[in-house]
Amino acid sequence: MAYPPPPGMGMMPMGGPHPMAAAGHHHQGVGSLGIPHKFQRKPKLTLRDMRDDYCEFELKNTDTSVANALRRTMIGEVPTIAIDLVDVEVNTSVLNDEFIAHRMGLIPLKSDFAVKMQTVYEAASGSNENNENYSAQSPTELTFKLHKRCESSQTAGIDVTSNDIEWDQAADGLDPNEVDVKPTTLAKLDESGNPEKGILIVKLRPGQEVKLTCIARKGIGKDHAKWSPVATAVFTFVPDIRIDQALMDTLTEDQRRAWIASCPTQVFELDPTTRRVIVKDPEAYTYDGECIKKAAEMGVPGLVEITPRSDDFVFRVETTGALPPATVVVWALETIEEKLKGTQEDIKKLIM
């Protein structure tokens, strides 16, 4: 069964071709005050899995638009730090300058320090005057150096990786205890917390050399995907699956088995005692519609009705390593609040 994606929910972070999305009330649960669950102010959040680079949580009693705001903000508006400008002093490698500059930009940098930095726009507009996190000294830039040469004795050639990038403390004049910005990967870390194997930037043959000065800046994914803290940030609708048991009773056990097998994922199973078809795992359903098609083929259309619940979502967030997943979620929520506070002030000032 196909269902229309809500506005602003294309594959692209900034997608959303809906010209005028007016209201479509389809109330599901109704709460104690007679207010539909999703209009209540207290959505429910349950954490299911939390790892260094991945988290999964369920969001209930809210609407697609709110879930989508969270998803879009995580992708496009949570700030991180990434290399934005590369000064090439020497490059005798096989890759051209801009090719290397692009690769440098895509390397995730540990970005918790982003709260203490300012974007170039913020610094220029002075919009952070009243923000406690910032001061006149808040840096807009961090300098990194990379210098690697393959000596003629290294006949096998060498790899230049993200581990060769070093922060130039002297250039920035910042407290090294405070600045914890360094290239990161999701690879295994050694005992000093550095990735054992960095991200490959370029390979050098004997006699080749790269020498770069890189300026890293704070930014958001909306400006360039290199600043997006997430590799994937998606939510799925938990399906509401209803089997017509009266109709199911008209089928033989072999037919039931065949119908269960028609679903590519293990959504249904045969109850070992009652021999009835039951829903084993609704979340395994991928909205492929195979079981509905199969039911129609078997001459029992309407055997199952599956609708996406529009107030129950499962989020899966996988980070690039720039920020821990919990930070991404919390900063996304804070970003939405900040945006709102900004617009609220100006709406109140409107003379009407």
Place this chain on the structure above:
Amino acid sequence: MPEEKADVVGDASDDSMATFALLDETHTLGNAVRFLLNGNNNVDFCGYSVPHPSDHVVHVRVQTTGEISAKQALIDAGNQLVDVCDALESSFDVALAQAPPPTST
């Protein structure tokens, strides 16, 4: 001084209806605000649009029953969304505190 982030588009003589322009905003805020406005019983109609993908602006049309002004309805919706974010943040914090420490993959 930072630029103003909100404006009124078109006729604003009747305060029960207005089209607001939220500058530098996207579907992210537009759709969520639209949803919350539709939850308000005093709102007759609400819709949002991004008039042109190259212009960084969202238009939110609000028509109320007359009990409250369109501006007030929009402010209420914004406050509600802040409440939703606050609630999510605190329940996420609670869930985090209860969860076992993160494991490496």
